[in-house]
Amino acid sequence: MSNEKLWGGRFEKKTDEQINEFQASIMFDWRLYAEDIQGSIVHAKMLAQCGIISQEDAKEIIKGLHTVKQKFENDELGFRMEYEDVHLNLEKALTNLIGEAGGRLHTARSRNDQVALDMHLYVRKEVGNVLALIAKLQMAILAAAKENIEVIMPGYTHLQRAQPILFSHHFMTYFWMLERDFARFVRAYHSADYMPLGAGALAGTTFPIDRNFVQEQLNFQGIYLNSLDAVSDRDFVLEFLSAASILMVHLSRLSEEIILWSSREFSFVELDDAHCTGSSMMPQKKNPDVPELVRGKTGRVVGNLVALLTTMKALPLAYNKDMQEDKEGLFDTVDTIKQCLVVYEQIISGMKVKAENMRRAVEEDYSNATDLADYLVKKGVPFRQAHEISGKIVHYCIEHGNFLKDLSLDEFKTFSDKFDADVYDAIKPETCVNARNSLGGTSTEQVKKQIVIAGKLLENLLKNTAPLFSE
Numbered sequence: 001m002s003n004e005k006l007w008g009g010r011f012e013k014k015t016d017e018q019i020n021e022f023q024a025s026i027m028f029d030w031r032l033y034a035e036d037i038q039g040s041i042v043h044a045k046m047l048a049q050c051g052i053i054s055q056e057d058a059k060e061i062i063k064g065l066h067t068v069k070q071k072f073e074n075d076e077l078g079f080r081m082e083y084e085d086v087h088l089n090l091e092k093a094l095t096n097l098i099g100e101a102g103g104r105l106h107t108a109r110s111r112n113d114q115v116a117l118d119m120h121l122y123v124r125k126e127v128g129n130v131l132a133l134i135a136k137l138q139m140a141i142l143a144a145a146k147e148n149i150e151v152i153m154p155g156y157t158h159l160q161r162a163q164p165i166l167f168s169h170h171f172m173t174y175f176w177m178l179e180r181d182f183a184r185f186v187r188a189y190h191s192a193d194y195m196p197l198g199a200g201a202l203a204g205t206t207f208p209i210d211r212n213f214v215q216e217q218l219n220f221q222g223i224y225l226n227s228l229d230a231v232s233d234r235d236f237v238l239e240f241l242s243a244a245s246i247l248m249v250h251l252s253r254l255s256e257e258i259i260l261w262s263s264r265e266f267s268f269v270e271l272d273d274a275h276c277t278g279s280s281m282m283p284q285k286k287n288p289d290v291p292e293l294v295r296g297k298t299g300r301v302v303g304n305l306v307a308l309l310t311t312m313k314a315l316p317l318a319y320n321k322d323m324q325e326d327k328e329g330l331f332d333t334v335d336t337i338k339q340c341l342v343v344y345e346q347i348i349s350g351m352k353v354k355a356e357n358m359r360r361a362v363e364e365d366y367s368n369a370t371d372l373a374d375y376l377v378k379k380g381v382p383f384r385q386a387h388e389i390s391g392k393i394v395h396y397c398i399e400h401g402n403f404l405k406d407l408s409l410d411e412f413k414t415f416s417d418k419f420d421a422d423v424y425d426a427i428k429p430e431t432c433v434n435a436r437n438s439l440g441g442t443s444t445e446q447v448k449k450q451i452v453i454a455g456k457l458l459e460n461l462l463k464n465t466a467p468l469f470s471e
């Protein structure tokens with residue numbers, strides 16, 4: 001008894017049921033149906049153009065593929081496990097619909113270059129979607145920074161209060177992280193922008209195909225010049241997953257801060273009620289589940305990158321079935337990062353900054369001690385000595401249970417005769433912040449400049465990458 005598979009000719013037995021199920025990918029790669037059909041339509045056109053199939057067959061195939069697409073989208077097409085994957089299921093649906101002509105579609109093509117093409121198209125499309133969402137989140141961050149431009153908070157190192165900074169300065173850091181993420185995804189797009197079809201199973205094809213026609217029709221900037229490379233390359237997927245992992249690491253760092261800041265211990269921000277959940281037991285709870293989940297999902301996204309790196313690392317050339325494992329992690333990553341970006345835009349837009357609490361945290365602390373030392377330096381005291389004096393003053397304040405601003409001038413003078421009445425102004429939070437007016441510093445002037453530049457950059461980027469959004 002021969003095998004009913006599309007490749008069943010050389011087989012005497014039917015495939016074992018469990019093996020069938022084990023090696024099938026239709027349960028997840030159906031998500032490539034639009035790309036698969038798009039590629040097949042262009043392939044059929046090319047075959048006709050090159051005289052490999054007749055124009056009539058091509059017309060029938062193309063019309064049939066449109067119908068198959070419609071049927072799939074209307075839920076009228078049942079995919080079957082025994083046809084393994086999206087490619088064979090669609091081909092089967094096409095031949096069921098149009099008969100013999102359908103059987104000519106796969107001329108000069110292998111599933112190996114077909115799946116490679118689908119994956120390139122898919123990654124390109126999803127990069128466009130991700131870029132648009134990153135830009136939206138950047139806009140929300142920019143808006144929050146503008147709205148709270150002069151709010152002062154403690155800046156931290158080692159999670160210890162370090163120096164007063166502007167909240168807007170702190171928050172804009174995430175804008176720049178996302179700016180680099182944006183660029184990384186654009187680079188992933190360019191890596192995916194190479195056309196693999198025409199590689200056949202691995203060695204090219206005996207038919208007089210026109211790969212450049214397919215390249216142009218599908219708007220690929222480049223073409224693989226080595227057929228083995230074309231079917232065995234998944235770098236572009238790894239690059240996408242790597243960009244996604246770094247993006248998630250950034251969102252996770254932001255999450256960690258928002259979780260801390262919305263704790264009662266910090267009370268620096270409050271999330272919108274609509275974005276939090278309560279506890280089934282403790283009536284007072286308002287939990288920052290969204291940032292927590294984003295932080296949690298980072299593990300899965302990074303895991304997907306590591307999984308594919310590990311899958312690829314010892315693969316001999318060219319195609320190996322191992323590579324079918326590239327899909328679930330990629331799809332999961334695409335869904336996850338898109339969702340995280342969407343909810344984060346909401347979280348930021350609804351987040352209330354508690355300026356008074358941030359201010360209090362600065363006032364009731366010693367984060368102006370560097371400025372006290374700098375004050376003495378400006379009066380001629382060597383920095384090392386000034387550092388020592390300021391340290392002693394901090395120690396004195398801790399012992400007396402007060403802060404630098406609470407000391408009388410006489411008390412200051414017991415530490416150094418360089419102190420004058422102007423010291424009080426020098427250690428005010430506003431003075432500390434605005435004195436850091438070096439390029440990229442936390443002064444209001446610098447942060448305002450930063451925000452203007454960031455806004456223009458984003459505008460330009462959006463303009464220049466707009467074609468990537470509209471596949």
Ligand code: ARG
Pocket residue numbers: 025029085111112115321323324325
């Ligand atoms: N489902 C396969 C994959 O995703 C398609 C390519 C299969 N090629 C083959 N010769 N079995 O990798």
